[in-house]
Amino acid sequence: MILTVTLNPALDLTYRVGRLLPHRTHRVSSVDERPGGKGLNVARILHAAGEPVRATGVLGGDTGARVARLLDRDRIETAFTPIADETRRTVTITDCDATGFWEPGPTVTPAEWGAFRARYLRLLGSVSVVVLSGSLPRGLPVDAYARLIADATAAGVRTVLDTSGDALRAGVAAGPDLVKPNTEELVALVHGAPDATPPRAAADEGAVARLAALADAARALGAGAVVASAGPDGLVAVTAEGSWHARPPEVVTGNPTGAGDAFAATHARGLRDRTPWPTVLADAVALSVPAVAVAVAGAVDPSVAARLRPSVSVTPVLEEHPAC
Amino acid sequence: MILTVTLNPALDLTYRVGRLLPHRTHRVSSVDERPGGKGLNVARILHAAGEPVRATGVLGGDTGARVARLLDRDRIETAFTPIADETRRTVTITDCDATGFWEPGPTVTPAEWGAFRARYLRLLGSVSVVVLSGSLPRGLPVDAYARLIADATAAGVRTVLDTSGDALRAGVAAGPDLVKPNTEELVALVHGAPDATPPRAAADEGAVARLAALADAARALGAGAVVASAGPDGLVAVTAEGSWHARPPEVVTGNPTGAGDAFAATHARGLRDRTPWPTVLADAVALSVPAVAVAVAGAVDPSVAARLRPSVSVTPVLEEHPAC
Structure with a gap:
């Protein structure tokens, strides 16, 4: 079993329009709506390839509930920790190319981070690899991935880290x-x-x-x-x-x-x-x-x-x- | 009591960005999320002015549930009929001006339209004015507003119609x-x-x-x-x-x-x-x-x-x- 960790998941909306014209109103011809965030993409790819996978992370509010429902519909096994703030959306407008709008996303409280980590420790007992992907939401320490990597290593679970900036720098030091x-x-x-x-x-x-x-x-x-x-x-x-x-x-x-x-x-x-x-x-x-x-x-x-x-x-x- | 009818409500999202640049990715600095559709705006304005008002129409899916929750939070009295399809979203990007993206919205089935109309007839018993606002969703007859105006007139309820195009033409003939x-x-x-x-x-x-x-x-x-x-x-x-x-x-x-x-x-x-x-x-x-x-x-x-x-x-x- 592979575990994917998505601490800043999203509801990804993709709107097709004829041509994006700034300061005009556009009727969207088609709407694609799917769970987003790198970790959930990894989970979907593994699931499509027939690999046993479980997706964890944090989800909040009506947008988080929507993400959970879409994951259920795709039959992805999930174990998310609820948070009070709303999970973010991303909106991508496609004409001949893509124009993206990323909501700032939720703030995760220390108590929620603690609840996630306790659950994560339990989940480590049944997996052999953890994939930690994407940006960190506000409220989490910059070494959040480093701590999760240390937890996994202590449990004999191998780790893949896919992030950037300070979260990558801090995470690499923990030896993924x-x-x-x-x-x-x-x-x-x-x-x-x-x-x-x-x-x-x-x-x-x-x-x-x-x-x-x-x-x-x-x-x-x-x-x-x-x-x-x-x-x-x-x-x-x-x-x-x-x-x-x-x-x-x-x-x-x-x-x-x-x-x-x-x-x-x-x-x-x-x-x-x-x-x-x-x-x-x-x-x-x-x-x-x-x-x-x-x-x-x-x-x-x-x-x-x-x-x-x-x-x-x-x-x-x-x-x-x-x-x- | 005034009744507002919103047959094509929306979840209106307004994203502030520094400057909209086509084919780039933008971090949204602030997100405003509110119930949309002209009829819901009318209901909010009346409610803010202390006027007794009830909002009716159709709502569907997770986006419809979100709209209902936001109306509850604003303490707007509601009486919506559920539909199977998802209520639409609109996304407005604001920099120095507004750029809008309107989802196509749901299709209302004949059975859902019948259920709405039965409920509307009951609601007419306790109101003196009905405001019918906005576009008609797919699936409704072009004379949908005309029928609702005829129902109201038969019940001794006065009517305000605020729509456009064929729905306005058909509605006007019913004598709002x-x-x-x-x-x-x-x-x-x-x-x-x-x-x-x-x-x-x-x-x-x-x-x-x-x-x-x-x-x-x-x-x-x-x-x-x-x-x-x-x-x-x-x-x-x-x-x-x-x-x-x-x-x-x-x-x-x-x-x-x-x-x-x-x-x-x-x-x-x-x-x-x-x-x-x-x-x-x-x-x-x-x-x-x-x-x-x-x-x-x-x-x-x-x-x-x-x-x-x-x-x-x-x-x-x-x-x-x-x-x-």
């Missing part, structure tokens, strides 16, 4: 088994702030080596393995067993959130099964192709991934330093 | 005591389609006379009285007792939906109390000033209206035809 930053998050983690020239194009080996060097530096901060997403060019992984670059057969652009959640789901399964790194990296890249192709995060067709899987290349990254 | 179109709605009602040159500026007497002529033509279609809003220039009323132009002491621009709902609330009270037309017209214009000044429809400070009330001018409109 895997972190999966994108290039910008990785640069911010290692250098303390976004670098002016992140190694964006991983297509040349110099860029891959530079990304691997950054991941190596991030690993030195405490993570067991660092899998850095190189956007459309796949993944660069630095682990205790070696370093690899996994790349899709073709460059696919689209929804990067969807791809990141697909990566996290695949790595959680890989940690659970102790799958060799080259295999799990190829699986993750294959699953990212259908994930980025859909507009809505968390909706993935596993059959597309299975078809693409043989064409993914995984090559070791040489240990030498970049030429520049 | 008052309709309150804006200039565009009035032109569409009389001429069948928006006129290329509606009499926009009522500040000159020629324009007021042209608006009065249009209102007179609309009255001939069946309405007992036609009160046409001339935007920032106030109201032009054509009634069996005479025709008047009521104008505010200064031109106020802002939220026209708020002003329209304030007009409807004031006219409902005027019909209930059989207030002379010049008095009720001055009341309506005075209440519109604080209504347009606030960004959110339905939020009105009655004390501002009371202060402005003596400065509103109400002058008879001469019965002659416009000079052009």
